[in-house]
Amino acid sequence: MNWTWFHKLGSPKWFYEISGRWLPWISISAAVLMLVGGVLGLAYAPPDYQQGNSFRIIYIHVPAALLAQSTYISLAVAGIVGLVWKMKIADIALQQAAPIGAWMTVIALFTGAVWGKPTWGAWWVWDARLTAMLILLFLYFGIIALGHAITNRDSAAKACAILAIVGVVNIPIIKYSVDWWNTLHQPATFTLTEKPAMPVEMWLPLLIMTIGFYCFFAAVLLMRMRTEVLRRESRTRWAQAEVARQIGRKA
Amino acid sequence: MNFNSFSEFLAMGNHGVYVWSAYGVSCAILVLNVVLPLLARQRYFKNEARRLRREAQQ
Numbered sequence: 407m408n409w410t411w412f413h414k415l416g417s418p419k420w421f422y423e424i425s426g427r428w429l430p431w432i433s434i435s436a437a438v439l440m441l442v443g444g445v446l447g448l449a450y451a452p453p454d455y456q457q458g459n460s461f462r463i464i465y466i467h468v469p470a471a472l473l474a475q476s477t478y479i480s481l482a483v484a485g486i487v488g489l490v491w492k493m494k495i496a497d498i499a500l501q502q503a504a505p506i507g508a509w510m511t512v513i514a515l516f517t518g519a520v521w522g523k524p525t526w527g528a529w530w531v532w533d534a535r536l537t538a539m540l541i542l543l544f545l546y547f548g549i550i551a552l553g554h555a556i557t558n559r560d561s562a563a564k565a566c567a568i569l570a571i572v573g574v575v576n577i578p579i580i581k582y583s584v585d586w587w588n589t590l591h592q593p594a595t596f597t598l599t600e601k602p603a604m605p606v607e608m609w610l611p612l613l614i615m616t617i618g619f620y621c622f623f624a625a626v627l628l629m630r631m632r633t634e635v636l637r638r639e640s641r642t643r644w645a646q647a648e649v650a651r652q653i654g655r656k657a
Numbered sequence: 658m659n660f661n662s663f664s665e666f667l668a669m670g671n672h673g674v675y676v677w678s679a680y681g682v683s684c685a686i687l688v689l690n691v692v693l694p695l696l697a698r699q700r701y702f703k704n705e706a707r708r709l710r711r712e713a714q715q
Binding site: 440444448449450451452453458459460462463466467470506509512513516517520521523524622626629630632633636637640649650652653 | 659660669682686691
């Protein structure tokens with residue numbers, strides 16, 4: 407297998423160039439998918455026979471919750487890559503993805519609370535799934551705080567990578583909490599292996615929204631990483647040339 | 658279209674408050690996630706421009 411792409415990926419300059427080319431397309435896809443998914447979910451999907459229209463919250467709740475967990479897994483993967491291959495870009499990805507993951511967890515918890523009120527009659531219950539999601543939020547806070555607390559960049563990268571890897575144990579707990587314990591939270595509505603039990607007008611917006619949320623994550627992550635790459639590479643000639651070009655364009 | 662009128666769409670069958678607050682807050686958070694990094698990028702370039710000007714004067 408040809409591994410050049412992997413080593414290239416470790417080069418901040420190559421990353422900056424390629425991400426600049428991808429970013430517009432990913433951003434447009436995210437905007438279009440989320441808009442289409444939102445309109446279909448809000449206006450065109452039929453109401454749930456038990457929950458009525460409050461179920462429409464699913465179209466942001468589920469994508470945000472999925473993304474919050476995927477983001478955490480990607481932090482752990484970035485942590486492993488950073489520890490094993492000492493790749494600079496991995497630490498940048500970890501640090502920049504953590505706030506996005508935290509925000510997605512906030513969206514999942516908030517929309518869950520707003521959905522819980524009309525459905526369960528309570529904004530919050532200390533249910534296994536909800537509590538595990540709250541722990542995920544605190545793990546994100548821990549990683550963000552740790553990254554800011556340690557001034558030495560290499561030590562900060564190492565500490566955050568280790569916390570990300572250890573914390574990943576929470577992800578299967580979130581996933582299987584609905585099976586292991588008696589929870590108020592319903593079990594997974596969808597599985598990869600079975601046909602969905604709801605009509606296509608109901609699940610298609612969810613699929614579109616989920617892909618849209620992942621594109622959104624990719625776009626915001628690349629945007630954040632590009633600024634951080636420039637900042638960290640400010641001593642190199644290519645980064646100085648890029649900054650000069652950007653300043654010149656604005657002036 | 659699942660609703661007969663726009664007011665019905667807004668009402669969401671008595672669940673309007675829940676649905677719209679969930680969508681509104683989430684939308685605001687998503688916008689924040691786009692705007693803050695863009696502002697940070699602009700601020701970085703502004704600071705760099707100031708630094709370069711200062712160095713040029715010396």
